[in-house]
Amino acid sequence: MRLNDKVAIVTGSGRGLGRAYAEALGAAGAAVVVNDIDADVAKETVEAITAAGGRAVAEVCAVGPTESADALVRRAVSEFGRLDVMCTNAGALRDRTLAKVTDEEFDLVVDSHVRGTFTCGRAAVRQFREQGGGGRLILVGSPAGQYGSFGQTAYAASKAAIISMVRVWSIETAKLGVTVNAIVPTALTRMAATIPALTEVVASVEAGGPVPADLRRRGIGKVEDVAPLVVYLASDESAGVTGQYIGFGGDRFAIWAHPKEAFVTHRDGGWSAEQLAADFAGFSEHLQSHTPPPK
Numbered sequence: 001m002r003l004n005d006k007v008a009i010v011t012g013s014g015r016g017l018g019r020a021y022a023e024a025l026g027a028a029g030a031a032v033v034v035n036d037i038d039a040d041v042a043k044e045t046v047e048a049i050t051a052a053g054g055r056a057v058a059e060v061c062a063v064g065p066t067e068s069a070d071a072l073v074r075r076a077v078s079e080f081g082r083l084d085v086m087c088t089n090a091g092a093l094r095d096r097t098l099a100k101v102t103d104e105e106f107d108l109v110v111d112s113h114v115r116g117t118f119t120c121g122r123a124a125v126r127q128f129r130e131q132g133g134g135g136r137l138i139l140v141g142s143p144a145g146q147y148g149s150f151g152q153t154a155y156a157a158s159k160a161a162i163i164s165m166v167r168v169w170s171i172e173t174a175k176l177g178v179t180v181n182a183i184v185p186t187a188l189t190r191m192a193a194t195i196p197a198l199t200e201v202v203a204s205v206e207a208g209g210p211v212p213a214d215l216r217r218r219g220i221g222k223v224e225d226v227a228p229l230v231v232y233l234a235s236d237e238s239a240g241v242t243g244q245y246i247g248f249g250g251d252r253f254a255i256w257a258h259p260k261e262a263f264v265t266h267r268d269g270g271w272s273a274e275q276l277a278a279d280f281a282g283f284s285e286h287l288q289s290h291t292p293p294p295k
Contacts, residue, residue, distance in 0.1 A: 001235050004029035007080040008234060009072050011063050011120060012090025014041030016189045017140075017223045019048075021087055024227035025234060026054030031080040034058045035072060035090065055080070063090045063116030069123035082131055085234040086124035087138040088117040091158065093191060098153050106154045113158035117165060121180075125173055134177025138233050139166055141182040141245060146256060163245055167258070170243035179242035181233055184256060185226040186219045186249035211250065221250030262286055 003025060013022040014036030026032045026049035034049070034056055036042040042058035049056035059075045061068040076083045091113035094105035121137055128135035144152050145159025163182055170180040188205050192198045198220075205211055211221050229248045232238055247254030263286035271279070 001231055001237065002029045003231065003234055006030040006084040006234060007033075007076050007082050008085035008087065009033040009035065009076055009083065009120070009124070010087045010089055011035045011072070011116065014038050014045055016191075017185055017187060017226060018087075018089040019045045020223040020227045021089060021230045022056070023049055023052075024224075024231050025085070025087075026056055027052060028231050028234075029054070030085065030234065031055040031076075032057075033072060033076045033079070035063070036060060037062045062112070063088075063120060064111040065115075066119050066123075069116075069119035072120065073123045073127050077127065083124060083127045083135070084133075085136040085138065086120055087140070087230060087234075088120050088162075089140045090116055091140075091155075093152075093155055095152055095155070095194070097150070101153055109154035110158050113155070114161045117162050121165065121169060125169075125176070125178060128173075128178050129176055134179075134239075136234050136238075137169060137173070137178060137180040138230055139180070139182040141166075141184040143184060143186065143247075146184065146245075166245065167243060174242065177239075179233070179238060181238075181242060182245045183226065183229055183233070184245055184247040184254075185229075186247070186252075187221060187223045187226055188215075189223060192220070216250035217252065219247065219249040219252030219254070225250055262288060 008025045008030045010018055010022040010025065010032060012018040013034045022032050022034050022045055032049060034042050034045045037060065039060045042060055046056040046058045057075065057079050059072050061071060073083055092108050094109050096105060117139055124135060124137060139162050141163050142159040144156040145163055149156050166180050166182045173180060188198065188202045188211065192202055201215065205222060226248050229246060245256035247256060
C-alpha cells in the first residue's frame, strides 16, 4: 500500500508507538512531520525515516496549545505543500489514585491528550477544508478509556473523551470527505513495562526476544504490529471507514461497539425515590459490572 502523495503529521512520534506510526507512514511513501517535546528523539525518528529513503522533518513542541497545532500544520504545508493525515498520538501519563492525584498532574494529562487532540484536529480540519480533497484524522484511544483503569483517573477520562470526539467529528466532517477514526492500540511499550506482569517481557523484547504467543493472541505485541492499521487508515482504501474505534495489537483485531442502553423500562407518572427503592430489586440483574473484564 503506497502513500506517495500523502503528507502526515504524527504527534508524540519520537518514541514508542508514535515512532512506529511515523516510520511506517514514511516507509509507505508519505512525507512525515515528526513531533515530540524531546528534540533528540524527534531527530532520531527523522533520521530513521530518511535513511530508509523517506521524507521527514521534525517540529519540536508540546501539543495542547493552539499555537503548537497551528505550527505543526504550517510546517507540513511549508515543507511538503499540503496536509492529508493528522495522527494525534501525543500525551502525558501521571498515574495516581483519586485521593492522591494533584491538580497539576490532572491538568497535564488532560491538556496533552484532550486539548492536544482537539487543537490538532481543529487545525487539520481547517487545512483540509481550505485545500479540498478530504483528509484523515486518526485519533488514539486506549482500553483505559473504554474500561477504566485503576490509578488512571486523568488518563482514562482523557481517552474516553477522545472516543467521543470520534463520534462527533466523523459526523461533522463527512461532507468534507474527511474520515475520523480512533485506534485503540495495545503493545509492549514503556507504559506496559510499569505493569508488574509485563516488566520482564518488555525487557526481553527490547533485548531482541520474541513476544510470547499467548500475549500476541491477547493483542499484546510489538509497537510495529500496530503501525499497519495507521497506514491503512491514512490510505485512499479506507475512504468508507469512519466513526470507528478499532482495537489492534499483536495478532488481534477488534471493532469496539458504540455505547447503548442496556436496559429500558417505563412507569406511568414516573418514579418517586421510594418507588425506585422498591423497583431496583428487579433492575439489579441489568446493572453493569464495575470492574474491568479479565485480560
